[in-house]
Amino acid sequence: MTDIPLSISDLTVAYHRKPVIWDIAVNIPPGTLVGVVGPNGAGKSTLLKACLDLIPVTSGRVEFFGKAYQEVRHRVAYVPQRESVDWDFPILAIDVVAMGLYRQIGWFLPVRKRHLQTAQAALDRVGIGDLANRQISQLSGGQQQRVFLARALVQQADLYLMDEPFAAVDAATETAIVEILKQMKTDGKTAVVIHHDLQTVRDYFDYVILLNMRVVAAGAVDEVFTNENLQKTYGGRLTLLDQATEAMRRREIKT
Amino acid sequence: MIASVLFDAWLRTLTLQDHNTRVVVIATTLLGFAAGAIGSFTLLRRRALMGDALSHAMLPGIGLAFLVAPALGLQAKSLPVLLGGAVASGLVGTFAILLIRHQTRLKEDAALGIVLSVFFGAGLAILGLVQQTPGGHAAGLESFIYGKTASVTTYDALWIAGTAAATILIVVLFAKELTLLCFDDSYARARGFSVVLLDILLMSSVVMVTVVGLQAVGLILMIALLVTPAAASRFWVNRIIPMLWLSAIIGAVSCLGGSLLSAGVAELPSGATIVLTAAALFFVSLLLGTERGILVRWIHRRSMRLKTDRQHVLRGLYEIVESYRFKNLATDSSRPGQSSKNQVSRSFDGEESAFANHESLVSIVDLFSMRTWSKLRLKRELKRCQADGLIKMQQETVCLTAAGREAANRATREHRLWELYLITHADVAPSRVDHGAERIEHVLEPEMIAELEQLLPASSTRSQVPDCPHSETDSIAGDALPQGLQSRGVR
Numbered sequence: 009m010t011d012i013p014l015s016i017s018d019l020t021v022a023y024h025r026k027p028v029i030w031d032i033a034v035n036i037p038p039g040t041l042v043g044v045v046g047p048n049g050a051g052k053s054t055l056l057k058a059c060l061d062l063i064p065v066t067s068g069r070v071e072f073f074g075k076a077y078q079e080v081r082h083r084v085a086y087v088p089q090r091e092s093v094d095w096d097f098p099i100l101a102i103d104v105v106a107m108g109l110y111r112q113i114g115w116f117l118p119v120r121k122r123h124l125q126t127a128q129a130a131l132d133r134v135g136i137g138d139l140a141n142r143q144i145s146q147l148s149g150g151q152q153q154r155v156f157l158a159r160a161l162v163q164q165a166d167l168y169l170m171d172e173p174f175a176a177v178d179a180a181t182e183t184a185i186v187e188i189l190k191q192m193k194t195d196g197k198t199a200v201v202i203h204h205d206l207q208t209v210r211d212y213f214d215y216v217i218l219l220n221m222r223v224v225a226a227g228a229v230d231e232v233f234t235n236e237n238l239q240k241t242y243g244g245r246l247t248l249l250d251q252a253t254e255a256m257r258r259r260e261i262k263t
Numbered sequence: 264m265i266a267s268v269l270f271d272a273w274l275r276t277l278t279l280q281d282h283n284t285r286v287v288v289i290a291t292t293l294l295g296f297a298a299g300a301i302g303s304f305t306l307l308r309r310r311a312l313m314g315d316a317l318s319h320a321m322l323p324g325i326g327l328a329f330l331v332a333p334a335l336g337l338q339a340k341s342l343p344v345l346l347g348g349a350v351a352s353g354l355v356g357t358f359a360i361l362l363i364r365h366q367t368r369l370k371e372d373a374a375l376g377i378v379l380s381v382f383f384g385a386g387l388a389i390l391g392l393v394q395q396t397p398g399g400h401a402a403g404l405e406s407f408i409y410g411k412t413a414s415v416t417t418y419d420a421l422w423i424a425g426t427a428a429a430t431i432l433i434v435v436l437f438a439k440e441l442t443l444l445c446f447d448d449s450y451a452r453a454r455g456f457s458v459v460l461l462d463i464l465l466m467s468s469v470v471m472v473t474v475v476g477l478q479a480v481g482l483i484l485m486i487a488l489l490v491t492p493a494a495a496s497r498f499w500v501n502r503i504i505p506m507l508w509l510s511a512i513i514g515a516v517s518c519l520g521g522s523l524l525s526a527g528v529a530e531l532p533s534g535a536t537i538v539l540t541a542a543a544l545f546f547v548s549l550l551l552g553t554e555r556g557i558l559v560r561w562i563h564r565r566s567m568r569l570k571t572d573r574q575h576v577l578r579g580l581y582e583i584v585e586s587y588r589f590k591n592l593a594t595d596s597s598r599p600g601q602s603s604k605n606q607v608s609r610s611f612d613g614e615e616s617a618f619a620n621h622e623s624l625v626s627i628v629d630l631f632s633m634r635t636w637s638k639l640r641l642k643r644e645l646k647r648c649q650a651d652g653l654i655k656m657q658q659e660t661v662c663l664t665a666a667g668r669e670a671a672n673r674a675t676r677e678h679r680l681w682e683l684y685l686i687t688h689a690d691v692a693p694s695r696v697d698h699g700a701e702r703i704e705h706v707l708e709p710e711m712i713a714e715l716e717q718l719l720p721a722s723s724t725r726s727q728v729p730d731c732p733h734s735e736t737d738s739i740a741g742d743a744l745p746q747g748l749q750s751r752g753v754r
Contacts, residue, residue, distance in 0.1 A: 098506050
C-alpha cells in the first residue's frame with residue numbers, strides 16, 4: 009500500500025485549543041485529481057498545512073507514499089494561497105519560479121543558467137513565458153497564480169497540494185490550470201486541490217472530499233458529490249460543535 | 264587665519280592623511296556596507312524595528328560589563344568585554360520580546376515598545392551608577408549611545424572590519440535562502456528549510472553589525488543604518504539581489520560621508536552625521552528613484568493627463584464638426600435630388616472637402632461647452648495641439664489640420680468602440696456609457712483595440728468611426744444641432 013500518495017488517519021488540528029479539523033481520515037488513490045470542497049472556515053487550508061507540517065498537529069498521522077513527509081519532500085509540491093505572500097516584493101516572476109529548485113541547487117550556491125532555463129520552461133508551460141522578467145506586482149492575479157503553479161511544476165513532484173488555485177483568476181488562467189491538471193493525470197500524478205466553485209467540481213475532478221471540520225464524505229465524484237452530501241456539508245453548520253469550540257476558546261482567554 | 268586652519272584640518276581629513284582617521288573611516292565604511300546589505304533582508308522580513316529594540320537593549324549590558332569586569336579580573340574598558348555584555352543583554356531583550364509575544368495576546372509592536380524602553384531605561388540607570396564609580400566618569404560609555412568615531416582605535420577598527428566582512432560573507436552565502444525566507448516563509452518550511460534557523464542567522468547578523476556599529480553610530484541611531492539604505496535602494500531597483508548591493512553601497516557612502524563630516528567639522532557626533540547623510544541619500548532616492556521615485560511617477564501621471572486632455576480636445580472637435588455636418592445634411596436632404604444621409608460617410612475620412620468649408624472652423628466657446636473642463640487647461644492643450652501641428656488657431660476659432668483630422672478620427676473611434684463594447688458586452692445602459700468609457704479608453708493599447716474591432720463586426724473597416732451609440736444622431740436629421748450640443752455639454 010506504499011503507493012498511496014497521501015494517507016491521513018485520525019488527524020485533528022487545533023488553533024489555540026480551538027479544534028479546526030476533527031478526526032480526518034482519508035486515503036487518496038494515486039493518479040487522481042482530488043477536489044477538496046467545503047464552506048468557509050471548514051478547515052480546508054488547515055488540512056493541507058497540517059499535512060505539510062506547517063502547523064502543529066494535535067493528533068493523528070499523515071503519510072506520503074507510505075513515509076513521513078520529511079523523507080519524501082521532493083515528491084510533494086505545494087502551491088500556497090496567492091494571498092499568503094507580499095506581491096510587492098522586489099523579485100521577478102522567473103526568480104519566484106526558480107525557488108522551486110532551491111533544494112536541488114543546494115546550500116551556498118547561486119541560481120545558475122540551467123536553473124533559469126528550467127524555470128523559463130515552466131513559465132512557458134503555464135502560458136506566461138513572455139512575462140518572466142516582470143516584477144511580480146506587475147502581474148495580474150491570475151498570472152501570479154500561474155507563477156506559483158510554475159514554481160511547483162519545476163519540482164517534478166508526484167503529488168501536488170494546491171490551496172485555492174482557482175480563486176479570483178481570469179478565464180485564461182483557469183483553462184491553463186485545468187490543462188495542466190489533466191496533463192498531470194495523464195502522467196500518473198496526483199493533485200489535491202482546494203476548490204470553491206461547486207459548478208465545476210464534476211468537470212475538473214474525479215475524486216472529491218467534502219469537508220466541514222470533519223470529512224462529510226470522500227470518494228469518486230459520481231458517488232459522493234450528491235445533493236444530500238452537499239446539504240450535509242454546507243447546510244446547518246455544525247452549530248453545537250461550533251459553540252463548544254468557541255466556549256473552549258473563550259475560557260482559554262480568561263485563564 | 265582661523266579659516267585656513269580649518270581648511271587644513273578638512274584637507275587632512277578628506278585626503279585621509281592621518282593614519283588613525285584613515286583606519287576609522289575605512290572601517291566605518293565597511294560597517295555601512297554590511298549594515299546596508301543585511302538591512303535589506305530585515306526590511307523585507309518586516310523585522311526592521313527588531314533591530315532597533317535589539318540595539319537599545321544592549322545598553323544595560325555595556326554598563327553591567329563595565330561594573331562587573333574588574334571583579335572578574337578583566338580590563339573594564341576593553342572593547343570585547345563591553346561588547347560581550349552588549350550582545351548578552353541584546354539577546355535577553357530579543358528573548359523578552361519573543362516571550363511577551365508568545366505568552367500574552369499582545370502584538371509585536373507593543374512587545375517591542377515595552378522591551379525597548381525598559382531596557383534603555385535600565386541602561387541609563389546603570390550608566391548613572393557607572394558615573395559614580397572611580398574612573399567611571401572618564402570611561403566614555405556615552406559614546407555608545409550617540410556614536411563617536413573619534414573614540415574608535417585602530418584595534419577597534421579591525422574588529423569592525425572583521426565583523427563587517429563576516430556579515431557580507433553570510434549575505435553572499437545565504438542570499439538565496441534568506442530571499443526565500445523573506446518572500447514566502449511557509450513555502451520555505453514546506454520545502455524543508457528551517458525557518459527558525461534562517462531567522463536566527465538573520466538576527467545574529469544584525470546583532471553582529473549592531474554591536475560593532477555602537478561605537479561609530481551609537482545605539483539610538485543604529486536602526487537608521489539598517490533601514491534607511493535598504494528603503495532608499497528600493498526606489499531604484501525591482502529585484503532583491505541588486506537591491507541588496509545598492510543598499511550596501513548607499514550604507515557605505517553614508518558612513519564614509521558621515522564620518523568625514525564628523526572628523527572634519529569637530530564636535531559633531533558621527534552618529535548624527537552618518538544618519539543625516541543616509542537620510543539625504545534616501546531623500547534623493549525618494550525623489551529621483553527610477554523605479555518608484557516621486558518624479559518618475561509624477562512624469563508618468565502628467566503624460567497620462569496630457570494624453571487624456573489631447574484626446575478630449577480632439578474628440579470634442581470631431582463631435583462639433585460632426586454635428587455641423589448633420590445639420591448641413593438635414594438642410595441638404597430637404598432639397599430634392601441631393602444625396603441621402605446613407606450615402607454620406609459620417610466619418611471625415613477621405614472627405615477633405617467637409618473640412619475645407621467654413622463649418623469646420625470651431626469656436627473655442629463651443630469647444631469649451633463640450634465638457635466640464637477649466638478654460639486655462641483647454642487653452643494650454645490647444646496651444647500644445649497647435650505646436651504639434653494638429654490644429655490651426657485664429658483668434659477664437661480652431662481648425663483641424665490633416666494630421667489633426669486623422670488623430671481626431673482615431674480618438675473618437677477608440678472612444679466609440681469602447682462605448683459599443685460596454686453596451687453590447689457589458690450591459691451598460693447607453694445613457695451612462697459615455698462616462699464609463701472615458702475612464703478606460705485612454706489606456707487602451709493597440710492590441711486591445713484590435714480585439715475590440717474583432718468583437719464588434721459592425722466597425723470592421725479600419726479607419727471608420729462608428730456613430731455615437733448614445734446620442735440623438737438619428738433624430739438629429741431635423742434641426743437639433745443646438746440641443747445635441749447642449750445635451751452633451753452638460754454631462
